[in-house]
Amino acid sequence: MTQAILEADQIPTQNLAIIPILAPAPIAVYQKRAERLAKLAIDSPMVDYLTLLEQLVNMQVSLAKNADFGAMPSFVSGQEMPFSIEHCGDNQYWQVLLLELISGLLPVVSEQIAEVLQTLGQLDQAILADYGNALRRGEFSRVPAQYSLFIWAAMSVYWSHWAAKPIPELTHQVTDHKQLCPVCGSHPVVSMIKDKPRTGLRYLHCSLCETEWHMVRAACTVCDKDDKIYLWAEQEKQASVRIESCDHCHGYTKMLFTDIDPSLEAAVDDLATMYLIKYG
Amino acid sequence: MNRRQFFKLCAGGVATSAIAGLGLMPTLAFAAPREFKLIRAKETRNNCCYCSVGCGLLMYSRGDVSKNVEPSLFHIEGDADHPVSRGALCPKGAGLLDFVNSPNRLQYPEYRAPGAATWQRISWQEAFTRIARLMKDDRDQNMIKTNAAGTPVNRWMTTGMLTASAQSNEAGFLTQKFARGLGLVAVDTQARI
Ligand code: SF4
Ligand SMILES: [Zn+2]
Ligand SMILES: [Zn+2]
Numbered sequence: 471m472t473q474a475i476l477e478a479d480q481i482p483t484q485n486l487a488i489i490p491i492l493a494p495a496p497i498a499v500y501q502k503r504a505e506r507l508a509k510l511a512i513d514s515p516m517v518d519y520l521t522l523l524e525q526l527v528n529m530q531v532s533l534a535k536n537a538d539f540g541a542m543p544s545f546v547s548g549q550e551m552p553f554s555i556e557h558c559g560d561n562q563y564w565q566v567l568l569l570e571l572i573s574g575l576l577p578v579v580s581e582q583i584a585e586v587l588q589t590l591g592q593l594d595q596a597i598l599a600d601y602g603n604a605l606r607r608g609e610f611s612r613v614p615a616q617y618s619l620f621i622w623a624a625m626s627v628y629w630s631h632w633a634a635k636p637i638p639e640l641t642h643q644v645t646d647h648k649q650l651c652p653v654c655g656s657h658p659v660v661s662m663i664k665d666k667p668r669t670g671l672r673y674l675h676c677s678l679c680e681t682e683w684h685m686v687r688a689a690c691t692v693c694d695k696d697d698k699i700y701l702w703a704e705q706e707k708q709a710s711v712r713i714e715s716c717d718h719c720h721g722y723t724k725m726l727f728t729d730i731d732p733s734l735e736a737a738v739d740d741l742a743t744m745y746l747i748k749y750g
Numbered sequence: 751m752n753r754r755q756f757f758k759l760c761a762g763g764v765a766t767s768a769i770a771g772l773g774l775m776p777t778l779a780f781a782a783p784r785e786f787k788l789i790r791a792k793e794t795r796n797n798c799c800y801c802s803v804g805c806g807l808l809m810y811s812r813g814d815v816s817k818n819v820e821p822s823l824f825h826i827e828g829d830a831d832h833p834v835s836r837g838a839l840c841p842k843g844a845g846l847l848d849f850v851n852s853p854n855r856l857q858y859p860e861y862r863a864p865g866a867a868t869w870q871r872i873s874w875q876e877a878f879t880r881i882a883r884l885m886k887d888d889r890d891q892n893m894i895k896t897n898a899a900g901t902p903v904n905r906w907m908t909t910g911m912l913t914a915s916a917q918s919n920e921a922g923f924l925t926q927k928f929a930r931g932l933g934l935v936a937v938d939t940q941a942r943i
Contacts (some may be wrong), residue, residue: 476838486836670830670837686831688795688808696795701810702788707825714793746788 489667490645491652493634496534496627496681498713503527506735522583523738529574533627534565540566545636549646552636553629553679554655561597563626568624570721575620580671581703586616592632606656606678618701622678629654629679637681649692651676658723660740661691665729672725675736690714692721701725709735711743761819792821795829797914798843802941805843806832885909885932893933910936 476484504527511520540563545552552558572591576584593601601621613621633653643653651674658674662682673682674691689696691714698717701738703709710731715722724743726734766904774831791810806829813821823915826856839846849855859877860869872880892908911934913925 478922488831668830670828687829688793699793701791701793703791704786704788706789706791713788745786 471685477702488671488684490642490680490684491637491640491672492667492674493637494630494682495652496630496680496705497531499630499680500527500531500534501628503735504531505739506733506738509733510738518580522579524576525575526571526619530623530627532574533570534631537567537627537631538627539563539631540667541636543693547636548640548641548644549650550647551650551655553653555603556655557649560603561593561598564602564625564628565595565598567627568598568621571620571627586713587600587620590620599744608657609702626678626680630681631725633676633679633681645683648674648683648694651679651681652683653656653681654679658691659736661685661723661725662736663725663727663729665732669729674723677737690716690719691717691723692716692719695719709741711746713746763825791824797916798839798846800842800846800849800940801840802915802939803840805829805835805839805914806837806842807846823847826850880934889932904933904935905935907935909934911936913937913939915939915941 493632494515504524507520507524507527511524514520543553543558543561543563545558549557569591572587576587579587587709598621601613601617602625602640605622606625610618615694636653639681640652646652650657655707656676656678659677660675662675664671670687672687674685675682685691688699690699693716695716695718700715700717701712702715703712710727710729711734712725713722714725724740724746726736726739728734756885766809766850791812793811794811796807796809808827808829809823810825811821811823812924824847828835828837828839828843858873859874861877861880862869888909889906892906894903894905897903913929914921926937927940
């Protein structure tokens with residue numbers, strides 16, 4: 471962490487309370503993701519895949535800006551994980567977004583990907599719904615691998631659009647369980663160590679709705695124990711990517727220190743550092 | 751599905767985010783771009799003990815406690831989650847690493863005779879005996895039992911005491927009892943320094 475040095479008159483004006491849940495700003499999130507993908511694609515052996523992702527994320531930007539999201543999904547105010555699949559049920563409005571995503575991508579992608587997209591776009595609504603629900607439940611093997619990315623991308627645009635709505639009603643009683651997203655109940659991608667709103671705080675980043683929620687540092691994000699926590703990194707000091715592991719449950723989380731490297735992006739840099747996990 | 755099962759799935763090729771591998775990700779992503787080695791550090795939450803604020807710290811050390819290797823501290827930073835200090839440290843706290851690892855760190859009692867230029871190492875027993883002797887002599891000579899009006903006051907004004915800052919309530923209580931029991935008036939604490 472970088473140690474801030476403050477002038478005396480700045481000290482009382484800081485707002486230091488920890489904000490427990492940061493609502494996503496989807497357009498900004500996807501824009502930053504697309505920029506990061508473009509940067510990493512240069513010189514990458516995965517250039518084809520990264521370029522496809524960049525096209526996909528750019529479509530997410532334009533959907534987040536312009537799409538018709540229909541009526542707000544209903545939720546019980548103050549309920550735990552109000553947009554989780556258990557509580558919010560079988561919402562299929564994302565399928566409209568998927569079709570727009572497909573039509574936007576078709577002209578720009580390779581022939582091979584275009585074929586995948588065309589068959590995906592012709593699938594029966596009920597089958598798509600089933601695939602979407604399976605992914606949200608973590609039953610990845612039930613969904614043909616070539617479709618998952620696009621289905622998830624459409625669902626992500628949909629849920630990130632609405633995620634901010636139930637957050638003001640969520641009290642600490644229903645957000646005390648830190649393992650899953652307090653809004654949609656999905657798993658976090660990574661831990662983001664923030665520079666803002668306050669340097670050094672850890673927020674977990676939702677893999678679906680892009681919400682971020684605070685979790686104390688130096689404690690296991692899986693089992694909550696705090697006495698056998700290890701950090702792994704390629705260098706001893708100021709490493710911008712580290713892995714926090716727990717010797718109790720052998721769980722781990724990747725930590726991206728945005729106070730050290732502000733260009734880090736949750737989903738992209740998780741992908742870019744996959745090789746670290748293979749090592750562990 | 752809990753996180754454990756999820757991580758198992760991840761290890762099996764399905765990753766934590768959509769773009770990192772729900773489906774299309776090439777196995778290339780798992781190939782390291784260069785030779786690398788991961789260094790392991792133990793991460794511990796603690797408090798700075800140098801004044802009564804008790805600022806929160808995150809401390810990082812090398813060495814494996816379970817294998818009886820002496821852990822060595824290599825980095826300390828403010829704990830942003832701490833409800834009082836919220837990640838901030840004063841210059842004393844920010845320099846803690848140098849205190850802990852300082853070659854000049856005091857590890858045993860030393861004595862410098864009046865007028866002498868050098869310090870000599872003494873045992874704890876010698877130190878206690880000497881301090882007790884000097885205190886007793888000074889107190890015997892200078893203890894004020896009554897004031898001018900004859901009211902008992904029991905003040906010992908010629909010696910002072912500087913107490914530790916990072917004490918529990920109970921230790922603070924005992925310290926106070928001890929100092930006031932002797933009649934000491936000038937009692938201060940490291941917390942103010
Ligand atoms: S000495 Fe400084 S860092 Fe340590 S507890 Fe006091 S104010 Fe905090
Ligand atoms: Zn979420
Ligand atoms: Zn654990």
